[in-house]
Amino acid sequence: MTDTTLSSPRTNLSPFAGLMSGTVGPVTVVVLAILAIWYIAAAALNTPFQQDMYERAGQEHVQFTQLIADTWAQERPVLPAPHQVVVEIWNTTVEKKITSKRSLIYHSSITLSSTLLGFLIGTTLGILLAVGIVHSRVLDKSLMPWIISSQTIPILAIAPMIIVVLNAIGVSGLLPKAMISTYLSFFPVTVGMVKGLRSPEVIHMDLMHTYSATRVQAFWKLRLPYAVPFLFTSMKIGMAASLVGAIVGELPTGAVAGLGARLLAGSYYGQTIQIWSALIVAAILAGSLVALIGIMEKVALKRMGMAQ
Amino acid sequence: MLTAAEIEDGLDDAMKEHVKRVIDIDKLSLTFQTNDGPVHALSDIDLKIDEGDFVSFIGPSGCGKTTLLRVIADLEQPTAGSITVNGVSPQEARLNRAYGYVFQAAALYPWRTIAKNVALPLEIMGLSRAEQQDRIARNMELVNLAGFEKKYPWQLSGGMQQRASIARALAVEPDLLLMDEPFGALDEIVRDHLNEQLLQLWAKTNKTVVFVTHSIPEAVFLSTKIVVLCPRPGRIYDVIESDLPRDRNLDIRESPEFLKIAHRVRDGLRAGHSYED
Ligand SMILES: Nc1ncnc2c1ncn2[C@@H]1O[C@H](COP(=O)(O)OP(=O)(O)O)[C@@H](O)[C@H]1O
Numbered sequence: 001m002t003d004t005t006l007s008s009p010r011t012n013l014s015p016f017a018g019l020m021s022g023t024v025g026p027v028t029v030v031v032l033a034i035l036a037i038w039y040i041a042a043a044a045l046n047t048p049f050q051q052d053m054y055e056r057a058g059q060e061h062v063q064f065t066q067l068i069a070d071t072w073a074q075e076r077p078v079l080p081a082p083h084q085v086v087v088e089i090w091n092t093t094v095e096k097k098i099t100s101k102r103s104l105i106y107h108s109s110i111t112l113s114s115t116l117l118g119f120l121i122g123t124t125l126g127i128l129l130a131v132g133i134v135h136s137r138v139l140d141k142s143l144m145p146w147i148i149s150s151q152t153i154p155i156l157a158i159a160p161m162i163i164v165v166l167n168a169i170g171v172s173g174l175l176p177k178a179m180i181s182t183y184l185s186f187f188p189v190t191v192g193m194v195k196g197l198r199s200p201e202v203i204h205m206d207l208m209h210t211y212s213a214t215r216v217q218a219f220w221k222l223r224l225p226y227a228v229p230f231l232f233t234s235m236k237i238g239m240a241a242s243l244v245g246a247i248v249g250e251l252p253t254g255a256v257a258g259l260g261a262r263l264l265a266g267s268y269y270g271q272t273i274q275i276w277s278a279l280i281v282a283a284i285l286a287g288s289l290v291a292l293i294g295i296m297e298k299v300a301l302k303r304m305g306m307a308q
Numbered sequence: 309m310l311t312a313a314e315i316e317d318g319l320d321d322a323m324k325e326h327v328k329r330v331i332d333i334d335k336l337s338l339t340f341q342t343n344d345g346p347v348h349a350l351s352d353i354d355l356k357i358d359e360g361d362f363v364s365f366i367g368p369s370g371c372g373k374t375t376l377l378r379v380i381a382d383l384e385q386p387t388a389g390s391i392t393v394n395g396v397s398p399q400e401a402r403l404n405r406a407y408g409y410v411f412q413a414a415a416l417y418p419w420r421t422i423a424k425n426v427a428l429p430l431e432i433m434g435l436s437r438a439e440q441q442d443r444i445a446r447n448m449e450l451v452n453l454a455g456f457e458k459k460y461p462w463q464l465s466g467g468m469q470q471r472a473s474i475a476r477a478l479a480v481e482p483d484l485l486l487m488d489e490p491f492g493a494l495d496e497i498v499r500d501h502l503n504e505q506l507l508q509l510w511a512k513t514n515k516t517v518v519f520v521t522h523s524i525p526e527a528v529f530l531s532t533k534i535v536v537l538c539p540r541p542g543r544i545y546d547v548i549e550s551d552l553p554r555d556r557n558l559d560i561r562e563s564p565e566f567l568k569i570a571h572r573v574r575d576g577l578r579a580g581h582s583y584e585d
């Protein structure tokens with residue numbers, strides 16, 4: 001009881017331990033470590049090309065610091081340095097008009113809209129499938145194997161087919177890309193919701209039975225509330241998968257807009273800085289979307305009285 | 309061709325014509341098929357419970373008390389014999405909402421406030437808002453939980469949670485209450501208090517109560533009829549009709565009549581045990 005108050009935990013610790021005690025500390029340390037590794041890797045990977053350049057220009061005895069500085073400032077490096085990516089992102093977001101074809105915000109919004117559409121359809125589909133599977137043995141037995149095997153097909157193989165088939169029947173624009181997001185995002189939602197809808201404790205199911213509750217009543221009053229935390233967790237996975245789907249969906253069409261199109265164009269012209277900035281923006285987008293669902297989860301669980 | 313038992317039953321029925329038979333169990337057995345082979349949870353159970361009875365099932369753990377109560381509630385199906393509740397099958401009785409069931413654990417829904425938990429069966433029954441509010445208030449009052457309507461289960465102590473679950477069962481306003489060790493996890497003082505409240509409620513309303521316990525004083529204090537069960541296979545060892553007055557308080561536990569009954573229960577439990585060894 002008392003020994004927790006005897007030694008104050010903050011007095012005799014090293015500054016490093018103090019740094020690691022919050023959440024900001026560890027995150028900062030990890031970010032710094034990643035940046036350091038990135039800079040070193042950039043220098044190492046870009047050195048051969050840089051030395052070719054010196055040779056061609058007849059420069060000899062270049063100082064080491066000069067070499068390093070030059071590897072971090074190439075126009076088309078094998079691996080761009082972090083600050084080059086940051087500058088590129090700055091130039092293509094803040095400095096560009098949103099309507100410009102070179103604006104990353106413009107491209108992001110294209111990808112975002114098919115991500116959200118696909119996610120919405122995928123989540124709805126996932127919930128409906130789960131409800132069917134939980135309530136019907138026949139659906140459980142007949143659908144589940146197909147749902148699982150659907151995810152063993154590599155998305156890169158199936159994406160062009162989906163796009164081509166949908167184009168052939170006259171569906172174009174946002175929807176074909178969104179279909180690929182749907183294809184990737186319905187799965188985690190289905191699996192998570194099946195688990196969630198089946199998770200009520202036996203005693204709670206028995207209670208419903210003693211009330212002679214109908215299946216519909218048991219669903220709304222017991223299964224669904226139980227499944228809510230599962231739903232949010234699987235929606236986070238589904239959202240990230242949706243974004244991947246939307247980007248992948250932009251590759252085979254030779255799309256001219258979207259983050260996927262930026263990646264494609266970047267690799268055509270060896271614009272590695274452009275590729276990396278599109279990648280980083282995609283990662284930021286995914287992180288923000290998942291964080292948004294996390295906030296919705298907190299609010300929902302608090303309103304349900306389940307966040308203590 | 310009437311057997312002796314049937315004639316006795318008939319006489320019994322004739323004598324008590326004015327009393328309604330609530331539960332009638334006849335040669336009932338229940339065997340669970342498990343991976344380790346069959347478990348004979350109940351074997352050849354004969355039991356009659358009349359309206360207004362307070363019946364306790366007592367016995368060592370694993371003797372089938374919970375299983376028997378669950379059979380009455382249509383939560384388990386017997387493998388042999390017959391049972392009627394209010395003259396119909398347990399399933400029909402359940403569909404008629406003949407009983408309220410109190411589980412060993414409070415089994416409150418964590419996302420519902422206490423009042424909303426009590427409202428759960430009422431919502432399922434499709435009662436009007438006003439009727440729901442009325443029953444919630446009345447039954448929360450009855451179990452001394454007035455003022456805790458807006459709290460969530462995790463904000464309440466174990467005893468209060470169990471009282472909420474009793475209020476939830478009472479709100480259905482059933483004539484038959486099935487209670488599985490409802491006070492098993494509570495401390496002595498709270499348990500005494502709730503026993504007294506339960507007895508008052510029973511005396512006031514002429515409900516029929518079937519009550520599972522493993523406490524001898526609790527069984528003797530509450531019951532008009534004590535059913536002693538013994539295990540492997542689960543069966544009835546003794547049925548003790550209590551002659552204690554219906555109107556009793558905790559002091560009765562010091563009386564010689566009380567101790568006599570308690571003694572007989574203890575003997576039954578002991579004999580049921582040694583039968584095995
Ligand atoms: N669903 C079940 N499946 C298999 N065996 C069970 C099941 N429920 C209870 N039993 C067994 O039946 C016997 C009686 O159990 P129970 O009625 O819970 O006893 P009690 O309530 O008197 O402690 C025990 O041996 C128990 O293991």
Ligand SMILES: [Mg+2]
Pocket residue numbers: 373374375
């Ligand atoms: Mg039990």
